[in-house]
Amino acid sequence: MIMHNQPTEETFNQKYAQYADLLYRIAFLQLGSQCDAEDVLQEVFIKLLYKAPLFKDEQHEKAWLIRVTQNKCKDFRRAHTFHQPLLAEACFSDTATAEGNCDTLSVRTAVLSMPQNYKTVILLYYYEGYSVSEIAKILRISPSAVKMRLQRGREFLKLELEEQP
Amino acid sequence: MKKNELYTALQQIQPDAYMKERLCQKVVGEQKKRPTLQYAVTAICLAAVFLLSVWVVADRYAQQPEVTESEPSAFINSFSIRAYAADRTVPADDTAVAQTDFRIATPIPQAKIERGKLNTYEDNGKIVSAYEVSYGGNGISLEAVGEHIKAVTISTQTGCLTYWDFQTIDKMKENATYYAVQFTLPQDCIIGQDKALYDQFKKLWESGALDAYKKMYFTEKSTNLRDYAHCSVKRLESGEIEVGLVTEETLAQVHQFGQAVTMRGQEGRKTLWRPETALEKATEYPAIPFDKLPKDIVTVEAEFEDGTIQTKTIEIRFDKDGNTLIQEIS
Numbered sequence: 001m002i003m004h005n006q007p008t009e010e011t012f013n014q015k016y017a018q019y020a021d022l023l024y025r026i027a028f029l030q031l032g033s034q035c036d037a038e039d040v041l042q043e044v045f046i047k048l049l050y051k052a053p054l055f056k057d058e059q060h061e062k063a064w065l066i067r068v069t070q071n072k073c074k075d076f077r078r079a080h081t082f083h084q085p086l087l088a089e090a091c092f093s094d095t096a097t098a099e100g101n102c103d104t105l106s107v108r109t110a111v112l113s114m115p116q117n118y119k120t121v122i123l124l125y126y127y128e129g130y131s132v133s134e135i136a137k138i139l140r141i142s143p144s145a146v147k148m149r150l151q152r153g154r155e156f157l158k159l160e161l162e163e164q165p
Numbered sequence: 166m167k168k169n170e171l172y173t174a175l176q177q178i179q180p181d182a183y184m185k186e187r188l189c190q191k192v193v194g195e196q197k198k199r200p201t202l203q204y205a206v207t208a209i210c211l212a213a214v215f216l217l218s219v220w221v222v223a224d225r226y227a228q229q230p231e232v233t234e235s236e237p238s239a240f241i242n243s244f245s246i247r248a249y250a251a252d253r254t255v256p257a258d259d260t261a262v263a264q265t266d267f268r269i270a271t272p273i274p275q276a277k278i279e280r281g282k283l284n285t286y287e288d289n290g291k292i293v294s295a296y297e298v299s300y301g302g303n304g305i306s307l308e309a310v311g312e313h314i315k316a317v318t319i320s321t322q323t324g325c326l327t328y329w330d331f332q333t334i335d336k337m338k339e340n341a342t343y344y345a346v347q348f349t350l351p352q353d354c355i356i357g358q359d360k361a362l363y364d365q366f367k368k369l370w371e372s373g374a375l376d377a378y379k380k381m382y383f384t385e386k387s388t389n390l391r392d393y394a395h396c397s398v399k400r401l402e403s404g405e406i407e408v409g410l411v412t413e414e415t416l417a418q419v420h421q422f423g424q425a426v427t428m429r430g431q432e433g434r435k436t437l438w439r440p441e442t443a444l445e446k447a448t449e450y451p452a453i454p455f456d457k458l459p460k461d462i463v464t465v466e467a468e469f470e471d472g473t474i475q476t477k478t479i480e481i482r483f484d485k486d487g488n489t490l491i492q493e494i495s
Contacts, residue, residue: 012193016185024180035391038184045192078325079422107174117448126168127175145449152284157171 007049015048019062022128023069029119030073032112040072063138070120070139077116110160118153121146242469244311246477248491250275251304251437265310267479270492277301278440278447278455278487298447300440305481305489308435309467317434318466320425323442323459324481328426328435330419337415344409345393348382350375352404363398366408438463443483455487462494 023044027037047068055061111122120139124130136143245265250273264271280296309317319326337343355365369375370390379388390396395411421427428434443458460482467475478495
């Protein structure tokens with residue numbers, strides 16, 4: 001459905017409930033800052049509500065949003081090279097930090113310090129439950145590249161967690 | 166590490182409870198105002214361009230001197246392209262380092278794609294090897310060198326350009342118009358240098374420990390760092406820490422980024438070029454030979470004071486060893 005007419009608060013709320021958590025996770029992992037992730041999400045939702053193409057189904061829309069978020073993060077990093085990312089620990093919300101145990105914090109810190117290429121692939125595979133071929137289609141890369149990123153991501157996390165005290 | 170640990174760690178990355186409200190206001194509320202503003206700005210710009218064009222044409226017809234065959238033009242408009250690895254200090258006449266003749270494919274010293282550490286992984290029982298990729302020199306500085314040049318526009322097909330107008334920045338700093346807010350903190354307020362300095366400043370700022378400075382220097386100005394495009398935190402020779410905040414409007418006057426930049430003025434017409442697409446491909450496909458990476462076509466257009474325009478096109482590619490080669494193709 002194309003929604004190039006003035007979107008209502010209801011439309012926004014519906015789309016927010018559907019996608020905000022996923023898109024925020026992608027943006028936060030890529031940028032390492034709540035503020036920057038929120039800025040990116042703002043642009044993504046504006047694009048979705050004002051300039052989105054015709055989607056075949058919900059999956060198509062979701063895949064498009066993941067790609068747009070990835071690209072917006074990339075643009076953001078390029079355009080704000082002078083913005084220093086916050087330390088990973090400082091980025092977690094108080095609630096999350098209070099709830100998370102030490103192991104979870106270590107894992108999350110390790111995920112945040114991963115090379116950019118691996119983060120989204122790891123998130124889509126381990127959290128969203130997409131298959132390798134689905135991720136390849138969404139990110140428009142080859143399945144072997146997805147497999148390689150997953151493998152390297154796993155290796156990276158293993159090494160990082162081993163090195164932590 | 167177990168899968169469920171990773172899942173829990175990822176699950177805890179969540180937007181705060183008020184983000185929905187904030188985004189809704191910005192996306193649904195603010196956007197309503199946008200079309201009107203956009204149309205108004207476009208209309209004003211078009212009107213200004215039209216009036217300027219009329220004035221320029223009229224002025225030129227009125228003042229055009231008669232040129233006879235016995236009075237040839239006082240100078241010949243021409244320019245050359247100078248290129249060198251960006252992190253090198255290049256004296257103006259050091260032609261050994263700053264290359265200017267690209268009739269044949271010429272390597273740029275130190276501007277080289279390199280494969281660093283070899284990482285080996287096991288992928289479904291197969292051993293996979295991949296190198297880390299870096300670009301020496303941090304990019305290439307491209308300049309148009311010549312006399313009577315009024316403006317230079319450089320565009321790239323697969324690379325990325327960055328231009329800082331340092332002349333204007335210096336002038337604005339002299340006139341105290343560059344920073345929207347500038348103040349100094351005591352030297353023992355923050356420990357460290359560079360990134361650590363910035364990180365600690367940001368933490369202190371958000372914690373409220375520097376609220377006295379907010380009251381003192383931010384009268385009728387936003388104290389939210391996100392409302393500024395650039396925040397400079399540096400230690401002065403005296404040991405004090407200088408903080409400067411630059412607005413989006415100011416930054417837009419002195420910084421350009423993307424696939425095309427236009428540089429005006431007599432000095433400082435150099436832009437940083439980086440092979441973004443080639444670097445991405447080299448990272449994504451570790452086995453790809455350097456000489457098969459995507460090449461770039463860069464167009465340099467010089468506008469001279471008499472209104473004439475000259476264009477040169479260069480091809481930037483890599484040899485099998487990763488050296489950057491530049492060749493003029495027109």
